[in-house]
Amino acid sequence: DAKTTQPNSMESNEEEPVHLPCNHSTISGTDYIHWYRQLPSQGPEYVIHGLTSNVNNRMASLAIAEDRKSSTLILHRATLRDAAVYYCIRPPAGNAGGTSYGKLTFGQGTILTVHP
Amino acid sequence: GAGVSQSPSNKVTEKGKDVELRCDPISGHTALYWYRQRLGQGLEFLIYFQGNSAPDKSGLPSDRFSAERTGESVSTLTIQRTQQEDSAVYLCASSSRPGLTYEQYFGPGTRLTVT
Numbered sequence: 001d002a003k004t005t006q007p008n009s010m011e012s013n014e015e016e017p018v019h020l021p022c023n024h025s026t027i028s029g030t031d032y033i034h035w036y037r038q039l040p041s042q043g044p045e046y047v048i049h050g051l052t053s054n055v056n057n058r059m060a061s062l063a064i065a066e067d068r069k070s071s072t073l074i075l076h077r078a079t080l081r082d083a084a085v086y087y088c089i090r091p092p093a094g095n096a097g098g099t100s101y102g103k104l105t106f107g108q109g110t111i112l113t114v115h116p
Numbered sequence: 117g118a119g120v121s122q123s124p125s126n127k128v129t130e131k132g133k134d135v136e137l138r139c140d141p142i143s144g145h146t147a148l149y150w151y152r153q154r155l156g157q158g159l160e161f162l163i164y165f166q167g168n169s170a171p172d173k174s175g176l177p178s179d180r181f182s183a184e185r186t187g188e189s190v191s192t193l194t195i196q197r198t199q200q201e202d203s204a205v206y207l208c209a210s211s212s213r214p215g216l217t218y219e220q221y222f223g224p225g226t227r228l229t230v231t
Contacts, residue, residue: 032218034218034219042224042225043205043207043209043222043223043224043225044159044207044209044220044222045222046219046220046221046222049218049219089218102147102149102164102211102214102218102220103149103161103164103172103175104149104151104159104161104209104218104220105158105159105161106158106159107158
């Protein structure tokens with residue numbers, strides 16, 4: 001399974017930044033860290049992924065700790081549409097050579113509530 | 117560009133009937149996945165297609181489930197003799213870089229209700 005640890009829930013106000021933490025202390029050197037989110041009654045949505053360096057895209061930023069044992073997804077200005085369950089994922093153990101073919105499994109994730 | 121599309125968006129069927137669900141992946145994506153998500157539950161992997169390789173069917177729950185893919189395009193998931201426990205949202209995802217990363221793009225899903 002994903003072997004990541006996230007808080008069960010977080011709250012934010014609209015227009016404020018949100019920092020969603022994830023611990024992945026057993027990550028190996030070649031495992032990418034991925035984030036997905038799932039809005040109510042919708043399919044999962046890819047957000048961002050990274051390996052070592054911090055990453056930015058139009059949706060969010062991903063800050064990866066130097067030891068890679070944790071990362072933080074940053075939503076710079078939360079909107080009501082960002083209310084979702086956010087999942088931090090890394091490949092399962094034993095994925096040498098990509099043998100798991102990217103089969104996604106989600107843990108509990110963090111339920112983000114955004115207040116107007 | 118166009119994302120992953122799935123049809124139908126909703127399907128209500130009687131127990132014992134066969135259903136066919138369709139997925140159109142993003143053009144150029146070689147990998148295609150089918151997942152199932154029951155209400156309030158996580159993702160359940162069903163099957164994976166990659167190019168011309170033999171599909172990974174390890175997640176199919178029973179022999180009532182089968183899937184096909186035409187080249188690197190459309191895929192069809194077929195459920196025969198549907199049961200009430202088959203009720204779920206069936207999600208299709210595609211990827212251009214399977215295995216190395218887990219960057220997948222999902223369709224809106226087909227909500228299947230078996231009465």
